[in-house]
Amino acid sequence: MMTAAAAAGKNVSVEWHAPFFSGGGYCSEATTFAVALDALGVDTYVAQHGDGVSQEYIAGQRGNAGFEKVVAISRKRKKRTDVAVCHSEPGAWHVLRGPNWPSSPCPPRGAGIVVGRTMFETDRLPDGWVGRLNAVDEVWVPTEFHRAIFSAAGTSRVSVVGEPVDVDAFRPDGRELEVEGSFVVASVFKWEKRKGWDVLLAAWRDAWARDANCDAQLVLVANAYHSDSDFRAKLDTYVREDLAEPRGLRGLCPIRVASDLSQDDLESLYRRADLLAAPSRGEGWGRPHVEAMASGTPIVATNWSGPTAYLTNDNGYPLAFRPDLVRVGDGPFRDHMWAEPDVDHLAAIFRRARDFPDERRAKGARARADMVNFFSPRALALVVADRLDDLLRRRRDDDRKQQAGSTTTTTTTTEL
DSSP: OOOHHHHHHTTOEEEEEEOTTTOSHHHHHHHHHHHHHHHHTOEEEEEEOSSOOOHHHHHHTTTOHHHHHHHHHHTSOOOOOSEEEEESOGGGTTOOOOTTSOOOOSSOTTOSEEEEEOOOSSSSOOTTHHHHHTTSSEEEESSHHHHHHHHHTTOOSEEEOOOOOOTTTSOSSSOOOOOOSSEEEEEEEESSGGGOHHHHHHHHHHHTTTOSSOOEEEEEEEEOSSSOSOHHHHHHHHHHHTSOOTTGGGGSSOEEEEOSOOHHHHHHHHHHOSEEEEOOSOOSSOHHHHHHHHTTOOEEEESSSGGGGTOOTTTSEEEOBOSSOEEOOSSTTTTOEEOOBOHHHHHHHHHHHHHOHHHHHHHHHHHHHHHHHHSSHHHHHHHHHHHHHHHHHHHHHHHHHHHHHHHHHHHHHHHO
16 A cells, blocks of 8 residues: 555655765665655656766676666656755755766756755764755755754754665675674774774774683774775784784784675675674764664664664664763864764673673664664655655645735735
């Protein structure tokens, strides 16, 4: 039976602008939204926006059903644009790019209603965002955490729309990546301070400091972010110099460093891991977090920012942080604040997750159920369809009021 939201969504034509062919978090999120809306019967058209096309990303997606579906949607003949969604950092909105930047301006000309979809990872918004946010009809953020921060900054018309995860691709059953160790912890992140890899290493050292024969293994899947990709050397230097371990990584419980895993291998790693560790200082959402949870693997993640939307004591291990937020300290957002994860608490969670496997598995099963019930593509597509219907209904009501006002003015003028 078709829900009211799905039926309403069928009457809407949506033009979704996002970095569909760039890779990264916005790309993955937008792809899942677009494919789910199309499957729901919503007239959906997509356009590349907000970042350059990555041929490396495209080459790695051949055969991926979601990617191929987005390509097909991008080639559809557009009927009209009832609602345009600008899905990127607001700095890319309202900007016409030159011929060497294969991206669409958003909002496009002729759009009836414009929605901005974005998020941020600190306690405030970057300079210049609020003006652009308030120039659209509605802003969609993924969590109540974001709604509070965006609203406090002066953004009007903010709604919460969560982020979907592909629960068919990320699932408990299937091939598992071959990894040594009886207790395997995975961590998947972009190489930057925000992701808390330093916290992760310190906790990993402390968790097993008294284990003479450690049978645990940490699998790090790191991706370059404005840096080279020699991550093992960077990690080894940090362990030697900052953690004062003269043997470097060899002095810790085994750590395997990987990068650029294929999609199939990443899915297999999530299934094999006993725990996903994500001690980030701030997250817009946390894509690896929900991918692991959909795979039936519980997570330990900082209980601040994005993960507060889905992480509970029943489906994972919320990680404590210092009572006071700390300054970012460097870069363009140096004066912003974010969380500082608790190293001791993370080390304790590693030990508990290893020592109480039944509890860990129960959390993983609940994590999978929560992702299927609340964050599947169809569940979030229904939320989007409902928001679209509400926006169009409000616009029609506003138009009727304006027309009624115009008629009254004309009548009064004629009588005079």
